[in-house]
Amino acid sequence: MLKYVTRRLLYTAILLLIVSFTIFYIFDLIPVDPARLICSKQCTPDLVEANRHRLGLDVSVLEQWWRFIQGLFQGRTYGEGGVEDIYCGAPSFGYSFNRHECVSTIIADVFPTTLSLTIGAFVLWLSVGVSLGVLAARKKGKFADRASNVFVLVGTSLPTFITGILVVLFIVLKFHLVNPLELGDWKNPITDPIGWLRTFFFPCATLALAYAATYTRFTRSNVLEISSEDYIRTARAKGLSEKVILRKHTLRAALAPIVTIAGLDFAGLLGGAIITEGIFGLSGLGKLSLKAVLETYDLPIIVATTLVGSAFVVIMNLIVDVAYAYLDPRVRT
């Protein structure tokens, strides 16, 4: 097991290096020149060149990438040749000349919002989806099963942006469960858990709905399939009670594949977060990167958010694989 984890860690580190370089390479290919963008109206080729040097874009992609990697570990000084030198401590994700801030500071600022949203949604959909799925499987063909089927249909057929608008319309504007002025206010979940819930519950629920529906269906079919396995009959033949059979034998096997999918869905949630953040006025990673791309073309922010997003996916992959190996002994080699 330890050997397996070490090996996977090594692969993940290599993968992250490749991913980060690919990101640098792609943005180098895009025919937009940030040095020209930040140049004022009286732009001269010399000025552009000076800007380029200041932004650190006057060296090869490989060199840019290497400096970035070094910055991650050692911190880095930006704005060489400009009016002032700025130092961003490790881990440095770059410097936004647009906002005059270290990118790491900007990300640290918005990250808790995104994390609250994604983790909240994740916990919500997993608990609702799995418990509803188990319930539906146990009461197969009865009322609870049919009711959960309606939930599945509604949940899977409503796109997140529609759900989001409906939630805002009814819950915020019509029933006033949340003060529209407080919508999107960041509250610290430790010092102000109620306030945090008020801000995040509905965005999380919006984001979770479609996933919860899919997970209900998936859990239901998995539990039913496992229930008819021979080893469940063996468990019964041993004299175990139905409760133990469900909790230990059926769920262990039925939920293992759900762990895999849940991990990957969690990583992919950042994409969905962009929409949800927009609807609820939350300033998270999604909003930040959207703004950086559409409004300011703030390359350091774009690179950093892309990298954080992909690192998220890669690391979740690692966690999923290790978790799966822990759950299913057949995978461990």
Added chain:
Amino acid sequence: MTKFLEVKNLSVSFPTEDGLVKASNDVSYSVDLGKTLAIVGESGSGKSVSNLAIMGLHNRATTQISGSAFLNLDESPIDVISAPEETVRRLRGKVMSMIFQDPMSALHPYFSVGNQIAEAWSLYNEGSKRDGMKRATEMLDLVGIPSAADRVKDFPHQFSGGMRQRVMIAMALVNNPKLLIADEPTTALDVTVQSQILKLIQEIQKEFNMAVILITHDLGVVAEVADNVCVMYGGKIVETSAIDEIFYRSQHPYTTALLESIPRVDQFGSHRLKAISGQPPSLIGLPKGCSFAPRCQFVSHVSGNRCTTEDPELTEKAKDHFARCFLSTEQIHSLTGRNVKA
């Protein structure tokens, strides 16, 4: 004299969209401690369902079960068919155990074999997890798994097919049950491994004085281990008696046809096999009359159309030898030539 397990008029049916499947129809048999009863039949003959009913492994909500099956325990006899589900559950694994055909799918892939055996043990015994694993190791040792102490924490996929069946046996026997039901325990195994497993079951049976019900389609296996035999066809017992009676003085055309249709390793020559024509019956809407009549070569020897209009009763043809056939003992023995003095 009462035997340890006495099954009387046990019927098991499953309602389906196509009609009622009468999987086991008015079945009676008994087995005593230290003895082996073989239940022989082809797929769909109903040889497993009555035993699953004894174990209480059918879903009572979707299965119709009637009749009785008494376990004559020291304290008092219990009818496991009419007893509450919870009572039957507390007998499973303790008084009666079952092992299945495919030892790979019958073991949980996510738990170590020691864990699975210890779990069965701790249901009926006080003790720590460590005691459970210790007991599991003893059991693995008993069923002949080499270096049991090292392997107790291994997972089912790390064992070969034969070893997995040994693990299943260890798990079934961990609480010293009085009855072991073995449902095709060697069908999925190679022949050299089959003889190992059969020998193991026999040894353990002797050691713990267990009653064993062996469900199989293989008459060779029956000849090897059984004391008594029930031959099943179309959900009914067509013949039952002591082993030699069945093999040498069979009183039912199906049994004799089956014995003659199988090739034997000890008989050479390119003789043609005596195949049984036709197909086994469907258990939905069985034909009127004897279920074997459409395939029986002796139908014309029974006067009238009795075989196709009337279902023969299971009657005692000789001492402790029951068969479901209209032919008299003399008739069938002269027709089949099967009346060998042992």
Added chain:
Amino acid sequence: MNSENILELRGLQKHFKVGGAFGRGKTLIKAVDGVDFTVGRGETVGLVGESGCGKTTVGRTVMKIYDPTAGSIIFEGEDISKLSRREMKVRRSKMQMIFQDPYASLNPRHTVGTIIEAAFIIHKIEPTGGRVKAIQELLEMVGLNPEHINRFPHEFSGGQRQRIGIARALALKPHLIVADEPVSALDVSIQAQVVNLLDDLQKELGLSYLFVAHDLSVVQHISDRVVVMYLGKVMEIATTIELFANPRHPYTKALLSAVPIPDPIIERKRERIILTGDLPSPANPPTGCVFSTRCWKVQDRCISEAPVPIQISPNHTLACHFPEGTSNS
């Protein structure tokens, strides 16, 4: 080569590489590791052994479902081991296969007629009298009702489906049929029907069979000669009567003694050779004789030196340093 042989295998090997990501940790499984035997015209050769012995791989390699790693497959005087798929197509009409699971090998969405007709279409054959008539004749030949040509596989029982599989194999008038466990999925009372059918067809059409099976009773009944395999190698080859009456290889002897005989009195008197342990992993076979780890007669030489198959009499070949003596029976 002997022109009487329809099939001759010389040093046939089939190795599989399994497992291992990024090209590491791959293990080599020597499923078939140097197999020599022949099948004569009109002869039935039984290929027996326990699971993992490589018998199925031999059958599939003969059919060129797998490409052999080494060795040659001489079919009707021609080495087909290195032929391409396209070159094989012509030859394949002369060698056909019957599978174990008749249901899995028949397309459930096609009628029996379509399934058998496919053989004609692929090989662009127009039988005299038309395809429908040819298919109906085939159905009749295997004991099915020719009027059932438009039925689907699920409408047939297991035994009947195996008959459909046989009819399909016969459509192109093959000379050799490789039958891979053709009766082991069938009910006991149905097995005899199919065995008899195979017998009749052989007499009628002069077919040769390579009959791959684990059930020694069936193999004994149907075969003229038997090849016993263990862990990718041939242990013993002999005519059926010779092999069953006078097994010389300890493994053959153990195998035969393990087969239960449906006769209680014989069973009570029989002495079984119970082999200890399990089949070793084919990825890591024992040195010397592959059977040495389970053989009760094992000696130092068995571990250091692998015995080669030697012809000890005209109809008996054996790979053992210390064979069992000839018995009187």
